[in-house]
Amino acid sequence: MQKFVPSANVEEAAYQALQQRGVTIEEIAKLTYFLQSKYIPDLTMEACIDSVHHVLQKREVQNAVLTGIELDLLAEKGLLSSPLQETIQTDESLYGVDEVLALSILNLYGSISFTNYGYIDKLKHGILEQLNDKSTGRVNTFLDDLVGAIAAAASSRLAHRHRAEAEQKME
Amino acid sequence: MQKFVPSANVEEAAYQALQQRGVTIEEIAKLTYFLQSKYIPDLTMEACIDSVHHVLQKREVQNAVLTGIELDLLAEKGLLSSPLQETIQTDESLYGVDEVLALSILNLYGSISFTNYGYIDKLKHGILEQLNDKSTGRVNTFLDDLVGAIAAAASSRLAHRHRAEAEQKME
Amino acid sequence: MQKFVPSANVEEAAYQALQQRGVTIEEIAKLTYFLQSKYIPDLTMEACIDSVHHVLQKREVQNAVLTGIELDLLAEKGLLSSPLQETIQTDESLYGVDEVLALSILNLYGSISFTNYGYIDKLKHGILEQLNDKSTGRVNTFLDDLVGAIAAAASSRLAHRHRAEAEQKME
Amino acid sequence: MQKFVPSANVEEAAYQALQQRGVTIEEIAKLTYFLQSKYIPDLTMEACIDSVHHVLQKREVQNAVLTGIELDLLAEKGLLSSPLQETIQTDESLYGVDEVLALSILNLYGSISFTNYGYIDKLKHGILEQLNDKSTGRVNTFLDDLVGAIAAAASSRLAHRHRAEAEQKME
Numbered sequence: 001m002q003k004f005v006p007s008a009n010v011e012e013a014a015y016q017a018l019q020q021r022g023v024t025i026e027e028i029a030k031l032t033y034f035l036q037s038k039y040i041p042d043l044t045m046e047a048c049i050d051s052v053h054h055v056l057q058k059r060e061v062q063n064a065v066l067t068g069i070e071l072d073l074l075a076e077k078g079l080l081s082s083p084l085q086e087t088i089q090t091d092e093s094l095y096g097v098d099e100v101l102a103l104s105i106l107n108l109y110g111s112i113s114f115t116n117y118g119y120i121d122k123l124k125h126g127i128l129e130q131l132n133d134k135s136t137g138r139v140n141t142f143l144d145d146l147v148g149a150i151a152a153a154a155s156s157r158l159a160h161r162h163r164a165e166a167e168q169k170m171e
Numbered sequence: 172m173q174k175f176v177p178s179a180n181v182e183e184a185a186y187q188a189l190q191q192r193g194v195t196i197e198e199i200a201k202l203t204y205f206l207q208s209k210y211i212p213d214l215t216m217e218a219c220i221d222s223v224h225h226v227l228q229k230r231e232v233q234n235a236v237l238t239g240i241e242l243d244l245l246a247e248k249g250l251l252s253s254p255l256q257e258t259i260q261t262d263e264s265l266y267g268v269d270e271v272l273a274l275s276i277l278n279l280y281g282s283i284s285f286t287n288y289g290y291i292d293k294l295k296h297g298i299l300e301q302l303n304d305k306s307t308g309r310v311n312t313f314l315d316d317l318v319g320a321i322a323a324a325a326s327s328r329l330a331h332r333h334r335a336e337a338e339q340k341m342e
Numbered sequence: 343m344q345k346f347v348p349s350a351n352v353e354e355a356a357y358q359a360l361q362q363r364g365v366t367i368e369e370i371a372k373l374t375y376f377l378q379s380k381y382i383p384d385l386t387m388e389a390c391i392d393s394v395h396h397v398l399q400k401r402e403v404q405n406a407v408l409t410g411i412e413l414d415l416l417a418e419k420g421l422l423s424s425p426l427q428e429t430i431q432t433d434e435s436l437y438g439v440d441e442v443l444a445l446s447i448l449n450l451y452g453s454i455s456f457t458n459y460g461y462i463d464k465l466k467h468g469i470l471e472q473l474n475d476k477s478t479g480r481v482n483t484f485l486d487d488l489v490g491a492i493a494a495a496a497s498s499r500l501a502h503r504h505r506a507e508a509e510q511k512m513e
Numbered sequence: 514m515q516k517f518v519p520s521a522n523v524e525e526a527a528y529q530a531l532q533q534r535g536v537t538i539e540e541i542a543k544l545t546y547f548l549q550s551k552y553i554p555d556l557t558m559e560a561c562i563d564s565v566h567h568v569l570q571k572r573e574v575q576n577a578v579l580t581g582i583e584l585d586l587l588a589e590k591g592l593l594s595s596p597l598q599e600t601i602q603t604d605e606s607l608y609g610v611d612e613v614l615a616l617s618i619l620n621l622y623g624s625i626s627f628t629n630y631g632y633i634d635k636l637k638h639g640i641l642e643q644l645n646d647k648s649t650g651r652v653n654t655f656l657d658d659l660v661g662a663i664a665a666a667a668s669s670r671l672a673h674r675h676r677a678e679a680e681q682k683m684e
Binding site: 039093094096097099100102103110111112114115116117118119121122159160163 | 268274282285286287292334
C-alpha cells in the first residue's frame with residue numbers, strides 16, 4: 001500500500017506554522033472583511049473567520065502554507081544554497097515563486113478573487129504591512145503572499161455563499 | 172498539410188478590435204506607466220508604448236483579445252444564448268471567464284505582474300474607469316480585464332528589462 | 343440591488359448544453375473511471391458519475407462550459423468574425439483559449455489533476471476521439487477540452503475523497 | 514538602491530543544479546524531440562537542444578528550478594520539518610506544489626503545452642522514468658515535474674517558431 005501523510009497532521013502543522021509566524025486567523029479574517037464588506041452589507045467578522053477556516057481545510061492550501069513558510073524559515077536561518085538564499089532573504093523583486101504559490105490557493109476558489117489578492121497585496125493592508133517590514137530580520141517572502149491569498153480566497157468563498165443565500169430568500 | 176490562420180491576420184485583427192472598441196495603445200501604456208514609474212525613475216511613455224506593442228505581438232495575447240472582444244460584441248448585440256447573454260451583458264459578479272483570459276496574458280510574463288493587474292483593476296485607473304461605465308450600453312466585460320492584463324504584462328516586461336540594463340551598467 | 347443571473351438557470355443551461363452537443367454524464371464518467379480505477383481498486387461507475395455531477399455544480403465550471411460551447415456553436419454556424427471564425431472552426435493548433443478554459447476547471451480541484459487532463463487529451467480516450475472527429479462538420483474545439491477537464495477534475499476529487507475514507511478506516 | 518541577485522548567478526546556479534541532479538540538457542531535449550517530432554517532420558535534436566536553452570534563459574524558469582531542486586535536496590538529507598519532510602520524501606500523491614511550479618514554467622509559453630506536459634509525465638518517457646525510480650534513495654519529487662515542464666515548454670516554443678518559418682516560406 002502506498003504510504004501517505006495523515007491529513008490531520010498536515011492540517012495541524014499548517015495552523016501551527018501560521019501561528020508560529022505570528023499570523024492569527026483573526027488577522028487574516030480582517031483582510032477578508034476589508035475586501036468583502038462593501039459587497040455584503042451585513043457581513044460579520046464571525047463569517048469571515050469561518051470562511052478562513054474553510055479555506056484552511058483544503059489540502060492544497062495547507063501544502064502551500066507549509067512549503068512557503070518552510071522556505072521563509074530556512075532563509076531566515078541562512079540555510080538555503082546561494083543564490084536562492086539571497087533571493088528569498090531579500091524578497092528579490094524578480095522572484096515570483098511566492099506569487100505562484102499564492103495563485104495556487106486563489107485558483108481553488110475560481111478567478112473572481114484574483115483582483116482582490118492583487119489589491120490588498122499592493123495596499124499592504126492590515127497585517128500585510130507588518131509582514132512586509134524588512135527591518136525586523138524576519139523573512140516573510142512567502143508568508144505575506146500566502147496570507148493575502150487565503151484572505152482573498154475566503155472573500156471569494158463568501159461571495160459565492162452570499163449569492164446562494166440571496167437567491168434562497170427570493171424564492 | 173494542416174490549415175492555419177496567417178499570423179499577420181491575427182495580429183492585425185487584434186489591433187483593429189482594440190481600436191474599434193475605443194482603446195488606444197497610448198491609453199494602455201498610460202496604465203503601464205502608472206504601475207511601473209515608481210520602480211523605474213526615468214521611465215518614459217515611449218518605453219511603455221513599446222512594451223505594450225511587444226505584449227501584443229504574442230499570439231496568445233492576440234487570441235485572448237479577439238475571443239474576449241467577440242464575446243463583448245455579441246453580448247452588446249444581444250446575440251448570445253441565455254443565460255450567457257445576461258451574464259456577460261450585466262458583467263455578472265460570479266462570472267470569471269474574463270479574469271481567466273486576463274490571467275492567460277499575465278502568465279506569459281511570469282507571476283510578478285499578478286498583483287499589478289489586481290491593483291489597477293480595483294482602482295479603475297485611467298481608461299479602465301471609462302470601460303467600466305455601465306451607463307453607455309456598451310458591454311466591456313472582457314475588454315477591461317484584457318486591457319488591465321496587457322498593461323500589467325507590459326509592466327512586468329519592463330521590470331525584467333530594467334534589471335538587465337541596470338546589471339549591464341554595473342559591469 | 344445588483345442584478346444577477348439565477349444559479350438554477352446557469353446550472354440547467356450547462357447540463358443542457360452538454361446534452362445538446364451529444365455529451366452524456368456517463369461518457370464523462372467513463373473517462374474519470376479510466377483515469378482513476380488504477381489508483382482506487384474498488385472504484386465504481388456510480389462514484390464517477392456522482393463526482394462528475396459534483397464538478398458540474400460549480401459555477402466556474404458551468405460558466406466555462408457555457409462560454410466554450412457557445413463559441414463552438416457560433417463557429418459551427420459561421421457567425422464569428424474573421425479570423426476568430428477560421429481559428430475556432432479549424433481548431434487552429436496555436437489557439438489555446440480552449441486549454442485556458444479547461445485549466446480554469448482543473449485549478450478548482452488543485453494541481454494533481456493537470457497530468458490526468460493532458461494524458462486523456464493526448465490519448466483521445468473514449469468520447470474524446472469522437473469529439474475530435476473533424477469529418478462531421480461539427481466544431482468541438484472547446485468541448486473536447488472541457489470534457490477532458492471535467493473528467494480529470496472529477497478524478498482529482500475522487501482521489502481526495504478516497505484518501506479521506508482510507509484514513510477513517512485506519513482509525 | 515534595492516539589492517538584487519545578479520542574473521548571471523541565477524542562471525549559472527540553475528544549470529549547475531540540473532547537472533548535479535544528473536539531468537543533462539540533451540536528456541531534456543530528447544523529451545522535446547519525442548513530443549514535437551510528429552508535428553515537425555524535419556525536426557533536429559540541435560533545434561530541441563537550442564529550444565531547451567532558450568527556456569532556461571527565463572528567470573522564472575531558473576527560480577522554479579532552484580526552488581524545486583532545493584526542496585528535493587533538503588528532503589533527501591532529511592532537513593525539512595515534519596510533515597513536509599515525509600510529504601516531499603515520499604512524493605505524496607496529494608502534494609501538488611511540484612505541479613504548481615511546473616505549471617508556472619508551462620504558462621510562460623502559453624496553454625498549448627499543457628497537454629504535452631501531462632502526456633510525458635504519465636508515460637514517464639526517457640529520463641522521467643529514471644527520475645521516478647523510488648528505489649535509489651534520491652528525492653526527485655520536484656525535479657521530474659520541472660524536467661517535464663521544461664521539455665514541454667521547449668516543445669511549445671518550437672511549435673510557434675515552426676509556424677513562423679512555414680509562413681515565411683509561403684510568402
